[in-house]
Amino acid sequence: MSDAPARVPARSPSNPRSALLNAMQVGLPAIALLVMLAIIFSIRPAAMSYFGFHLLFKLSVPLVFAALAQMMVIMLGDIDLSNGAFVGLITCITALYLGDAPAIAALCYLVLIAAYAGLGLLIHARQLPSIIVTLGMSFIWLGIAVILLPAPGGSAPAWLAAFMSWQPPLMPLSIWLAALAALAGHLVISRSSYGVVLRGAGGNPRAVQRAGWSVVGIRVAVYAAAGLLACLAGLTLTGLTTSGDANVAPAYTLLGVGAVILGGGAFTGGVVSPVGTVVGALTLSLAGSLLSFLQVPPTWQIGAQGVILFLVLAGRVLLSERAR
Amino acid sequence: MTRRLSLAPWTYGFIVALAMWVVTSAYSGIDSAGATLSGALAFGAFSVVVGTGQMFVVASGPGNIDLSVPSVLTLAAYVSITVMQGSDGMLLPGLLAALAVGAVAGAANFLAIVALRLPPIIATLAWSFVFQSLAFNLGGQATLKPPAGLSRFTLMNLGGVQFMPIAVMVLTLVAMVVLKRTVWGRQLLATGQSEPAARLAGINVARVRLIAYMLCGTAAALAGFLLAGFSGGAALNMGDAYLMESIAVVVLGGTSVAGGQANAVGIWGAALFFNLMSTMLNTFGIQAGVRFLLTGVLIILIVALVPRPRVR
Amino acid sequence: MMNDPTSPKRDAAETVNADGLLIEVRDVRKHYDAVHALGGVDFHLKPGEVVGLVGHNGAGKSTLMNVLAGTIERSSGSFRLGGREIGAWSAASAQQAGLRCIFQELSLCANLTSAENTRIVHRSLRGLGWRRRARQVIGPVLDEIFPGHGIDLDRKVADLPIGERQMVEIARAFTQTSIKLRAVILDEPTSALGHEATEQLLAHIRRAAGRGIACILITHRLNEILAVCDRTVVMVDGKVVAERPTAGLSRAALVELMGSIERPRERTAGKVASVQAPVIRHAGRDTTDLTIDVGKGEVIGFAGLDGHGQRERLRAMFYASRRQREALPGAYVAGDRGSEGVFSLWSIADNLTIRSLNALTRGGMISGAAARKLAETWSNRLNVKAPSIDTPILSLSGGNQQKVLFARALSSDAEVIFLDDPMRGVDVGTKQEVYRLIRAEAENGRAFVWYTTELEELTNCERIYVFREGRAVTRLEGEAIETGRILQASFGGDHV
């Protein structure tokens, strides 16, 4: 990968730059986020309120979870192209069953999470490239979703919709959830002793295997966790849209990848930051709506999205120059 | 050396494609067999052109991928048709314009990857948005019509055999020779296996990758140019189908996503597989959801069952 | 999935069997298709014993150790641990039994810090405050083995130079938490260590043995074996051919047991000729950094403690040689072959010819016949031990892979060859051949710039530059090249 960590054997024993680099991993998307917010607020000062934040970040909750799911897979050096289709499937199941037959819905979630775990097993056992296996899986998820719900419909259980529109004190729900997800991810992946083993398995599976861990087990567990997080994405999305739709979230696949990378992750495996990913997801979901504030001419809107993506990520250059 | 009697991974696409062809023909009458195959060959040829370009990029190292293929294809089609203005005399300038668009797009992709240190998947995605916008502004409100000569050329028959698939087969042969017998081809595969090792073996890694991305863009542009002739014009969404397909045919064709290993013939097998599979599922009149499901299952089955050389 | 230590297993090796043996294997075989890596090996290890394992490249040493460490499954043979017959043996059970291995290729996770890497091998490092405890586990051991190492335990391993990574890995193998440490296997641990660190490690091995920890030491530097081992085992072609107490064994006798003959060392460097116009004149970064001159047919050495800027200078010279106005064909032989040398999907032939493609091109196409001929010739000249030149490079032993990299450089049109500690893991016999080859090539006018961590090798050079703290600080020529002066220059005169 082009963003392999720079292996510059600096002699200085303790490296404040390295610490700076780690801090900037999260700092970079955060700065991008702040700049975007500043632009939005300067255009529309009224947006700088509880209500404004509520509307701006409402739709980013499911993306946060989808990006964390993607992060788990990228942590192992894999990629999940089926993430978006899976979220779509979950919205269909949720809208169809969760309200009337919660047991069926729960069973479906369990089976699907198990399917994700099986996916990890298959990829590991046959040493398959995840990119093509998950591409195949995306067709399977979409197929099941279309069979279950041939056209958008169904309805989210009232409690779910009510929860997603709940306005808790201090900060909007979306910010609360994002903060909680980031904190939990940070504790589990970046801080805990098991998180170390998971990241180690992504960086050098052979070394972890040699130390007596079951790398198959790790892969299965991480994929299952990815499945669970994608389930949460589907659930929260259903709560927001109040319905199910097989084609609702294909964009999450690449947005999720973008959030992980923006948050300092790399495809080399083992290098991910949950906090960075969450901030990255917030940033990217805001980038999509920045357009509506900027009044970009319609034919240039999609191009502007590309440019925003470049601008947001360009900070990485400064960062890696600084690190040299 | 012991050579075990086993099939090479890339042959599986062909075998499954063959099986589907037989099943489809058996279902709908044997006299349909020829037409089914020639349809698959004609449409497969486009996937192969796009896939061959993608193959060079994928082979150039882990993580290298070009998601801008569909938008480069569309943009090149628009540019070339605008250049040609429906006149047969302008065919060559039109072709050159398309190829130039592809090469420049490829170079732009590579520059973003290197200069901004972005993972290729993100850099090419961002560019694809920009390219799409350019096409929107180049007359996106209409389907632009190709010169009659281009349409004739893409639909040309030589004694009952379509010309285009044959020409693309020649292209595949050229790609094979390039990979095996040219300095750039060898350097590409070396770079794909290990960038530091390639650098220290005296390979100009940046140049090798730049060429790979430019070839990929050029291949997409060529496909766009031909597709505009084949399907009667340049439309904004003409490339959409080629995003996932260009990647899938490459990987199913036996090219390693870890880089350093490429297979040009296999792309044909995979492209025929995709086309014949959709024909088969359409023919059986299977419900859309089940169609998706079967497509996914077949893709996974093929990659899972194919014996792979153990890497690392 | 991640099963925790279970108490009955923990005591598996508690009792040493009647003969006092910790590990005993009999008639162990391992084959990869047609290749017999191990052809019936008997081997045993007593608590607190230091065993040296020597043999030529590809003799099967690493394979045997991998079998002991549970990372390779044996094809057949019996395995007794503490007197108990063991059927299926895995890396996890080896960990449980207190058996650690430092593998020939580094086995740290480069994306983690040293402290986190310690956690990987210790299941008991978990729960609140595990990070602090991990530091407390690895820190003192590092300090004990390599005093003054200066390694930041919270730095990512990827950011450490290779020598420091090796130190971390060694120290990690000697750490102990809930499972009693019984044996440590060291597979060429010193190949990436500098002179001082090597001495420190050897001293520690003796200390560990004194505490009852058995060690198996694999190295091609025979004096290390002679210095620390109680017993020496010699392997040739997948079999143990000799087993002697080290006391009373001489270097010459050991070499003879391995089946090669070492000629008495002589100064191999040619006479110091009056340097003609140098082909390379590489200016230093500043006035304290010497300009490095390389003349036609010269062998130039880079010395100094590992990681003091030699490798960086070598690379800078390599890239500069290719960029100067009249590009000087250069070739680079990497010592870190795993990540910077071999193309792992390719055969010997493909790996060997990649640097010479332009010369093999006829009318725009690479000539297959010419390429095979070149590969055939050079793999024979360097005695690459392999069934054919179509053998995948990864199935070669480490030393043989290195020979292919050598062949890649020597067979090319390079006029200057940059050697980056290229003898890492190369056996004694082969080294002698390569020294001869270098001399011969130098006489034909090729220049060599040679960075080595083995002081003896510097006697092959006409002129050496000693590096300290990133700069070339001392230049020694001809007779002035001798160990004492090099060490003095390396340490800035304080240490010797």
Added chain:
Amino acid sequence: RAYEGVAKGDTSAKKIAFSNSYAGNSFRQVMIKSFEEMGAKAVADKQIAATAVVSSNNSVTEQASQIENLILQGYDAIIVLAGSDTALNGAIKDACNAGITVVAFASGVTEPCAYVVDYNLDSYAKAELDFISSKLGDKPANILEIRGMAGDGFDKRLHEGVEKAMKAHASYKAVGEVYGQWTATVAQKEVSGILPSLPQVDAVLTQGGDGYGAAQAFKAASRPLPIIIMGNRQDELALWKQEHDAGGYETFSLGATPSVSQVAFWVAQQILAGKQVPKFVEVPLLQINQPDLDAWLKTVPAGGVVNAEYPQELVAKIIDANVKKEPLPGVPAPK
């Protein structure tokens, strides 16, 4: 107390935004253009203060968050071409709660607070089959249906219309069904794939944007052109005319007009102006028959889509016709 005609309430300070789900084909590009032109004119005429267009890239979640942002920006009305019939319900409801008038058009948005401007897809399907039966009578005929995208609401509703309409023609047999993604190249590929397995095809049902590709497939397979219902694209009409001039080929063309965005725009404006508007406003489909072919063809730019202007008065008439359950005023054929 229902108003007749154009409501004259003052809307000169109101702002109307257009949230579009996708801009990646020429139909949508023309649709945006139609909206912008009509909007610019309305601004110049001081009928409205400002307009804006935001397109999401076929991503429903992005469209939803764009709608949330439009709320934040203080628009008075939002017209929505929804990427999903139901997935925008949450965002649309938020908009309604904020006092914004939401007009969803060309999509079957189910949120009850939104006004819906849509075609009657049952009559779309019925018109297709009625034309076919006017040509083939009750003779047995094989019919190929080209659908849009699996899992899409428009596709499902039109397909259901087709199934209903087919019941009235027992002698017609559906011999195949492919998904053309409303894209000529995809339709061409899918139809080419299935054709060899089909017996003689007598008629092809389409959803718009796919007729030309289907015709190409038939030509490439050297089959006679069946009755392909065209979808008001210029290339389709040109092909139709060419075939008609050469061999008397007859078909008809039916479809949505991109300028339906203008209908939605005026509906929104009229609501703001105080006009009583029913929750569902049906818009007429644009139908082209053989006699009008030449006239229509002249009005379409090469490669474009047949379009028609929907000025304020016409939209007011359409609304009134909906209220009175009268036949909708048709789009007049050009002279």
